[in-house]
Amino acid sequence: MTAEEGGGGEARRGEEGAEVVKEEGEADSKSHDADEVAGGMGIDRGGKWSRIAMLCKTLSEIRPGKELWKITARITRLWDAILRSSGEILSIDMILIDEKGTMVHGVINKAYIQKFKTLIQEDNVYVIANVRVTPAAKTYRSVENDKVVNFLPTTTIQKIKDTDDIPKYSFKFCNIDMLSKRINIDTYLSDVIGIAAYIGLVEETRTQFGVSKIRDIVLLIES
Structure with a gap:
C-alpha cells in the first residue's frame, strides 16, 4: 500500500522492513498537502478523525470471505500466545476496539511476528488495512465476537493521533x-x-x- 492509500504523510521503512507512515505529529510542513492527496485520510489540525472513520469499516461491519478490509481501532490488550510445552511463541494476539465499543480478537501469526512486532503497542490507535477476517474458534474466545482479524504479509498499519472517541477499555463483567x-x-x-x-x-x-x-x-x- 502506498502512502496515498495509507493516509498521507511520509512513507518510510521500519526496522523489520514493513511499510509504515509517519504519525501526524511527526509530519513536516507538507503534511497538509499530503492529507488532500490521500483523499481525506489525514487528521486535520483540530484533531478530528471523522474522515478516517468514513473510509474504514467498523468492527461490526467486517465479514469473513474478503481480505482487503480497512479498519480503525485501538489495541486495548496485547499478549504473546505461547506453547506451554516448549515456550515457543505461536502468535501475537490482541483485542481491538473501535469507536462503537465493538471488540474483536486480532492475530499476527508466527510467520509475520518479526514484521509487525515493533510497529504495534498496546493502547495506541491505528488504521489497519488489508486484513483477513475468519470465523473465531469454537472455544475459549477472548471476546464475545464470532470473528477474528488476521494480519497478512500485505497488511499495513499506520499509527494515528489518539482520540477520545475510541474507548480505552471495555469489559463484560459476569455476575x-x-x-x-x-x-x-x-x-x-x-x-x-x-x-x-x-x-x-x-x-x-x-x-x-x-x-x-x-x-x-x-x-x-x-x-
Whole structure:
C-alpha cells in the first residue's frame, strides 16, 4: 500500500522492513498537502478523525470471505500466545476496539511476528488495512465476537493521533448467575470483578503439558 492509500504523510521503512507512515505529529510542513492527496485520510489540525472513520469499516461491519478490509481501532490488550510445552511463541494476539465499543480478537501469526512486532503497542490507535477476517474458534474466545482479524504479509498499519472517541477499555463483567450458566460451556473466557477474599500460595501441578504453576484465588463478586 502506498502512502496515498495509507493516509498521507511520509512513507518510510521500519526496522523489520514493513511499510509504515509517519504519525501526524511527526509530519513536516507538507503534511497538509499530503492529507488532500490521500483523499481525506489525514487528521486535520483540530484533531478530528471523522474522515478516517468514513473510509474504514467498523468492527461490526467486517465479514469473513474478503481480505482487503480497512479498519480503525485501538489495541486495548496485547499478549504473546505461547506453547506451554516448549515456550515457543505461536502468535501475537490482541483485542481491538473501535469507536462503537465493538471488540474483536486480532492475530499476527508466527510467520509475520518479526514484521509487525515493533510497529504495534498496546493502547495506541491505528488504521489497519488489508486484513483477513475468519470465523473465531469454537472455544475459549477472548471476546464475545464470532470473528477474528488476521494480519497478512500485505497488511499495513499506520499509527494515528489518539482520540477520545475510541474507548480505552471495555469489559463484560459476569455476575454469579451469568457464571452459573457458563458451567461446562467453554465458548467464551469470562470477565469478573470482585474482592479477593483469599489468595493461596503458588503450587506446582502436573498436567498433560508438563508441570504447571497454579494459585487458588477466592473472589467475592456480585450475585
